[in-house]
Amino acid sequence: MTTHNKAQTNLIHAPRQAPQYIETIQPPLFRASTIIFKSTAHLFDRHWSDAYDYSYGTHGTPTTFTLGDNIAQIEGGRYCLLAPSGLSAINLVNSALLSSGDEVWVADNIYGPNLEHLNNLQDRYGITVEIYNPIDANSFQPTEKAKLIWLEAAGSVTLEFPDLKNLVKKAQQANVLTALDNTWGAGLAFNAFDFSDEHLAVDITVHALTKYPSGGGDILMGSVVTHEQALHHKLFRMHAIQGISISGDDAAQIQRSLAHMSLRYEQQAQSALTLLDWLKQQPQFTQVLHPSDPDAAGHSFWSEICSTGKSAGLVSVIFKPEYDLNAVRKFCDSLNLFKLGFSWGGPVSLVMLYDLKQMRALENTHLQQGLLVRFCIGLEHPEDLIQDIQNGLKQLD
Numbered sequence: 001m002t003t004h005n006k007a008q009t010n011l012i013h014a015p016r017q018a019p020q021y022i023e024t025i026q027p028p029l030f031r032a033s034t035i036i037f038k039s040t041a042h043l044f045d046r047h048w049s050d051a052y053d054y055s056y057g058t059h060g061t062p063t064t065f066t067l068g069d070n071i072a073q074i075e076g077g078r079y080c081l082l083a084p085s086g087l088s089a090i091n092l093v094n095s096a097l098l099s100s101g102d103e104v105w106v107a108d109n110i111y112g113p114n115l116e117h118l119n120n121l122q123d124r125y126g127i128t129v130e131i132y133n134p135i136d137a138n139s140f141q142p143t144e145k146a147k148l149i150w151l152e153a154a155g156s157v158t159l160e161f162p163d164l165k166n167l168v169k170k171a172q173q174a175n176v177l178t179a180l181d182n183t184w185g186a187g188l189a190f191n192a193f194d195f196s197d198e199h200l201a202v203d204i205t206v207h208a209l210t211k212y213p214s215g216g217g218d219i220l221m222g223s224v225v226t227h228e229q230a231l232h233h234k235l236f237r238m239h240a241i242q243g244i245s246i247s248g249d250d251a252a253q254i255q256r257s258l259a260h261m262s263l264r265y266e267q268q269a270q271s272a273l274t275l276l277d278w279l280k281q282q283p284q285f286t287q288v289l290h291p292s293d294p295d296a297a298g299h300s301f302w303s304e305i306c307s308t309g310k311s312a313g314l315v316s317v318i319f320k321p322e323y324d325l326n327a328v329r330k331f332c333d334s335l336n337l338f339k340l341g342f343s344w345g346g347p348v349s350l351v352m353l354y355d356l357k358q359m360r361a362l363e364n365t366h367l368q369q370g371l372l373v374r375f376c377i378g379l380e381h382p383e384d385l386i387q388d389i390q391n392g393l394k395q396l397d
C-alpha cells in the first residue's frame, strides 16, 4: 500500500479566497474555466439570460463582466459582449443577425475584413451585400429584405465621416438594424447611442478594443455593445453557442489601460492635428485626409456629431500620381519612428500603404488618384514625427 500523502490533497484544497475586505486600485483578476457552484440549488436556479451568469468561464467572470460594464458605459450603451478580437466581434454581429436571403448594407470605406466576411456569407448562404457611399445617404436604398447596415465613423483608411444621422434615420424608417464600428471614436469622440435632441441612436456598436482601450499594441479584443435587452439576448445566445470567450489576463490588462485611455486619445488626436497642418503644406501630396479638415469629405457631418471637436489620431495622405509604388515604398521603408504595421492606438506611431483602386467598389469623386499612406499617431513628440516624415520625403528628391 502506498503511504497516504495528505499534503497533496491539502495543497489542492488550500484556501483560495482573498480576504473580502481587501481593496486594491485594480480589481482582482479571475481566471476560470470551471466556476464552482455553492449547491445544486445554485446550479439549477441559474438562467443564461442573467446579467452575471457565473456558471462557466466562457460565460464570463467578475474580471470580464467588469471590463464589459466599463466599455458599455464609455460607449453610452447598457450591455456588452467581449470577443477575442475586433474582427470576431464584427463576425458575431453578422452571424447572429443575418440569415439566408437577407440583405446587408456596408459603406464603401468599410473595414476590409468585415466586407470579406460578408462576401463569404453571401457566397455560402445567399445573403445579398450592397454597398453605399457613406457621405451620400441617398445611396442607401434598402429593400424589404434588408436587415442590417454597417456604419463606420470615420472610415479607418480614407477617414470620411459618414452622414450618420440621415443613414440612421433611413435605417429606422426601413426597420433595418444599425451597427456602427466605433473603433475610431472609441466612445470618446461622440455618443453613438444618443446623437442629439432628435433621439437618434445606433442599435449596436462594435469596438476593436485592440486599439485605444488596449493602448499597448499587444492585446487583441473586441466588444459588442447594445442598449436594448432583446437585441443583447439575441447576440448573447450566438456568443454562447459559438463559445466565444476571452482570457481573464487580457481583460485585466485592458481594464488597467482604461484609466488613461481618454488622456492618450486626446494626446494622439492633438498630435495628429499638428501633423495635419504640416502635411497640408508639403508639395508631394495631392490630398491630406482628416475629418476635421474643412476640405474633407463628410467634414460637416463630423462637426455636427463630434461637436466637442474630438477626433482620433489617424491622418492619411495621397501622394501625387508622379510618385509610383517604388517611390512610396521607399518613403515608407525610410521612416524610422513610424513603424510599418497594421492597427493603431498604441504608443508607437505606425504607417501603412494602401492602393485605393483595390479598395473601392463605387466611383467616387472626393478622392484623388494616387497611393495612400495612413499615419497612426502614437505617443512620441509630434515634432519628432514631423522630422521623421520630412527625412522620408527627402529620399524622394
Ligand SMILES: Cc1ncc(COP(=O)(O)O)c(C=O)c1O
Residues within 6 Å of the ligand: 085, 086, 087, 088, 111, 156, 181, 183, 184, 208, 209, 210, 220, 221, 222, 342, 343
Ligand atoms: C476600424 C476597425 N475595425 C475593426 C478592426 C478589427 O480589430 P482587430 O484587429 O482587433 O481584429 C480593425 C483593425 O484594424 C479596424 O481598424
